[in-house]
Amino acid sequence: MTTLPPTELADLASRVFGPGWQSALARDRGVAVRTVQRWAKDGISKPETAEAIRAYLQSRTVVSVPAAPSVQVFGDGETRSILTEAMRRIAAEIVVSSKAAGWSEEEARHALSEAVSKRTGTDGK
Numbered sequence: 001m002t003t004l005p006p007t008e009l010a011d012l013a014s015r016v017f018g019p020g021w022q023s024a025l026a027r028d029r030g031v032a033v034r035t036v037q038r039w040a041k042d043g044i045s046k047p048e049t050a051e052a053i054r055a056y057l058q059s060r061t062v063v064s065v066p067a068a069p070s071v072q073v074f075g076d077g078e079t080r081s082i083l084t085e086a087m088r089r090i091a092a093e094i095v096v097s098s099k100a101a102g103w104s105e106e107e108a109r110h111a112l113s114e115a116v117s118k119r120t121g122t123d124g125k
Helices: 005-017 021-029 033-043 047-060 081-099 105-120
Strands: none
Touching: 005 021, 005 033, 005 047, 021 033, 021 047, 081 105
């Protein structure tokens, strides 16, 4: 039984370290690159190791949202629909990043809604 599947490991580690995550994770955790390469291929089956690596990566996960999202406009799109689409994309990235950090989608959406309410002084509507 794999307690940290390769796909989850790759998702968490690449969010923390980027494309060169295998070497960076090995260096940070003081293990051989070959060990991390094996984890990347087979996952981590030892429960203690899997939980330690998962907790470490989740604690280092950073949500990155562009300050000025780039939205491509095709045709004569209206400003409101363009901004709505940009906000949907940003919200989706926040939810994905939050889930990678161990939050449920519901927790992420609730926190996002609260943040908007506090920023605008409204109930989020």
